[in-house]
Amino acid sequence: MDAISSLPLGGQLLLSGIIALVVGSFISMLSYRLPKHLLENSDEPVLKTISVGGSKCPKCGSNLPWYRLIPVFSWLASKGRCHHCGNPISARYPLIELSTLLLTLACVWQFGLGLQGIAAIAFSWILLTISVIDIEHQLILDNLSLPLMWLGLLLSTQGTFTDTNSAIWGAATGYLLLWLVFHSFKLLTGKEGMGYGDFKLLAALGAWFGIAALAQIILIAAISSIVITVTAILAKGRDKSQPMAFGPFLAIAGWVSLFFGSELFG
Known part of the structure; x- marks a missing residue:
């Protein structure tokens, strides 16, 4: 090495x-x-x-x-x-x-190509795989999101991108936030707005970048999803009722946090 x-x-x-x-x-x-x-x-x-x-x-x-x-x-x-x-x-x-x-x-x-670089490469490879599968199948597999989360937690013990305390709270809070959004939306509309895989992916991103990065990640994912969805509807006549995978937008937010910092709006 x-x-x-x-x-x-x-x-x-x-x-x-x-x-x-x-x-x-x-x-x-x-x-x-x-x-x-x-x-x-x-x-x-x-x-x-x-x-x-x-x-x-x-x-x-x-x-x-x-x-x-x-x-x-x-x-x-x-x-x-x-x-x-x-x-x-x-x-x-x-x-x-x-x-x-x-x-x-x-x-x-x-x-x-030190520890931080190798970690960033592994993060990107796993996140890309998750994104492709979610786009094509509307699935975020535990086989990928959970190892990503555990890797982020392990790296936090070395302070690679955040400290361990922030990583643990980031993982727990990331999961809970989307869990609450999911059940609130379902209670109000009777419909499921996202899958449990999204909760686990946000938990993984929280483990990598810490609790302070979650607001930024959610904001970037939400804005990018709105922009791309509206553009797809206007440009290609995409069916409004057709569900769109949210995982790739979380991935975009994850890459922004990786390359530009996890507290851009801090």
Whole structure:
């Protein structure tokens, strides 16, 4: 670790960029297979489900050779189409890979490759996976949000982003705040406005950045959700009654807190 962190910034960015593209490919696979496994109530162990079997075309089922699996570049070279059947391959794959790359480079640029930088990268990778799954399935999985919360609590013992006392109170208060919003909304309208996964994700963000960051996180998430939802309705004629995942907006607020500080409005 010392040898890596002692590299010049350019070397750190190059090394982390290569790793990020590989991890981005893994995130695109994980975010596709993991919710599918859970929704199908498969008896197969989770690790076996997400690790067994090579990548295949979602249309014809043909196996993709290794040279078709190079992150981003293979998709561009094939013009986003399967080499076997010619059907389009979703742009979700290169978009996830590029997002992973950009987030990783931003973490290294700002924090380097010490403990804080490695923690920021792990935070971003998990948060991106949560966001993709929530967008596609309206689910925030405990398999991801709870490890994120525990990692934040453990890092607080080293004062990485906040102290332990603030992290514990942040996790507890973050969960309770959305729990109260959920039940108040349900009592008034008879409808469920969000899922329990949102509570756990806010708890995780509270564990990472402390109780003082919660007001900022909720405000940024609320504003970004309103702006993006209204824009989607006006630009694409999106159905107003169609639910929109709140997890990605919490993720946006989490990244803002990571890169710009957890008390912007303090």
